[in-house]
Amino acid sequence: MFPIRDHNPSGRTPYVVYTLIILNFIVFLSYQPIMSDDYRLTLFFHDWALLPGEVMEGRRLHGLVTSMFLHGGWMHLLGNMLFLWIFGDNLEDEMGHLGFLLFYLLSGLGADFAQIAADPDSLIPMVGASGAIAGVMGGYLLLFPKARVDILLILIIIFRIFTVPAWVMLGLWFGLQLFNGVASDPEAGGVAHWAHAGGFVIGTVLALPIWLKRGGPRYWKTTHGHPPHPETKYRLTQSSVPRVRRRR
Template sequence: MLPIRDHNPSGRTPYVVYALMAANIGIFLMYWPILDDPYRIASFFNDWALIPSEVSSGRDQMGLFTSMFLHGGFMHLAGNMLFLWIYGDNMEDEIGHVGFALFYVLAGLAAGMAQVLSEPYSHIPTVGASGAIAGVMGGYLLLFPKARVDILLILVIFFKVFTIPAWIVLGLWFAFQVFNGLLLDAASSGVAHWAHAGGFVAGVVLTLPLWLRRGGTGFWARTAGHPPHPETRYGRSSIPVVRRIRK
């Protein structure tokens, strides 16, 4: 199940989202030529990634920030940029450009610390913007729980786009992170699940003051959990449904 777009238009140009996407893509392209060189890329990540043991020992704190702009491969980058594009513009619209930039960095730092606390002695480099983006998703869930999100479902040769509320998409995503975080460590799964969960919770907490200023549960009552403006309407999806042929 892959979110591909929401029905929640933003009222202003998301300059910070554009800048973050440009920074992540630009930095990735800078070291992309050495991805296939295990020694050079290991050395690069050792210098710039988040390494929990280095942070917990107090030797290197910078990785908490720099790791937010590094990715382990093209699909890693593409997935994160898709999620940032879907949810980030609305959060920037609500918080403002400067506020959203600060929100993003704080959520990313919180995500990194969650990963450090989960595995304080790990020497495995952790990279990716997903912790910060998880914060964006947590804030989005608090403000727009019933915003409609289009999901691409892929089951072998079956492809279907359908629409479900944000609280289901994001709630399941968060539950998946916690569930896998309890069962797997980052070394065996290759995914920093606790960074994702920590970033998500941080995003909810950081958005609470805005939500309360809007009226808290009263804001939900006025909007019924939907975006407080007309939603985007899309035409019929051009993605075909391919069904198994019975012989």
Template sequence: MFPIRDHNPSGRTPYVTYFLMAANIGIFLSYFGIMEDARQINAFWLDWALIPARLDDGQGSYTLVSSMFLHGGWWHLAGNMLFLYIFGDNIEDEMGPLGYGLFYLAAGVAAGWTQYFSAPLSTVPTVGASGAIAGVMGAYLLLYPKAKVDILIIFIVFFRIFPIPAWIILAVWFAMQFAGGVGSDPDAGGVAYWAHAGGFVAGLILAIPVWLKRGGPGYWQRTEGHPPHPEAHYKLAASRIPKISRRRRGPWN
């Protein structure tokens, strides 16, 4: 189950969101060739990934930013870019290009610090844009809790697209990150749950001034949690497969 689009069109071209996507993809491609070489990729992570133990020694503060533009594989990159594409344009629309860019970096740095405080002596490298993107999702939850988000559910050979309110998928996602953080060992590697949770909370808090500028609780009352503009409507394209008549045929046909 994962989101594929929302029904919340933005009023301007999200240039910063596109730039962030291009930067993440371009940087990943720049080192993709060394990922099969353990010595080279480990040296690369040592220089640019967020390693809590280095921060604890007062070193590598720049990795709070550099690490959010690195990814551990194609699926890691694709998942993050999908979420950024779905939710980023609307937050950029609300904050403006400069404000959104600063917000994104601030949420990512907050996510990095959260991961550090969860295990300050850990030597496990942390990479990924998911902490910053979690911040975008937190802001989206505050501003558009009832915006429709289409999710694709795949069950073996069955798949369906369902529109659900944004607050459901975002709240469930945050709950999964929090539960994952409580039940995991940060020193063992794997998903950086606390970075996700910290980025989400930071993004929600950083978006409060925008929410208050729009009227705070009054904004929610006016929009009932929906976007303040008409929502987009989608319909699946008609199948190109011709229909076959089911008329009963005799045994001689």
């Protein structure tokens, strides 16, 4: 289950979102030639990724920022950029370009420290923009809880698109991060669930001043929980792949 679009594209051009997406692609392509060389890739990530154990010793602090622009593969990159493209534009519209950029970076740092707190001695490289993007999702949930989001649900051979309120999709996503963070072994590597959960919480907290400035609960009543501009109407919000019946 993952989102494919929302029904409220930004009211103005989200230059920061576009710039972040382009930067992430440029950085990924810059080390694409060594992706098939495990030894060189390991050395590269050791130099530029986030290593919690190193940060706790006061070394390689640059990894707190550079890790946000590294990805472990094409699916990792494309998935993160899809989430940023869907949820980032409306926040940039509300926060302004510089405000959103600061929000994004602070959310990413918050996600870094959440993962460090969960496993402070780890020397497993952590890469990806998902911590910062989780912050974007947390801010989106606070400001636009009822915005309509189309999600693609894949169940073996069944593909369906559903339209759900943002609070359903984002709430489920956050709950899964908490559950997987508790259930998983941090020393085993894999997905940095605590970075996702931490970034989400930090993003929600960072968006609070804007929400309160807009009037808090009154802002929800005024906008009905949607971004404050006209909703886009899509022709097809639900679709499915037809089932093939078994012949007798």
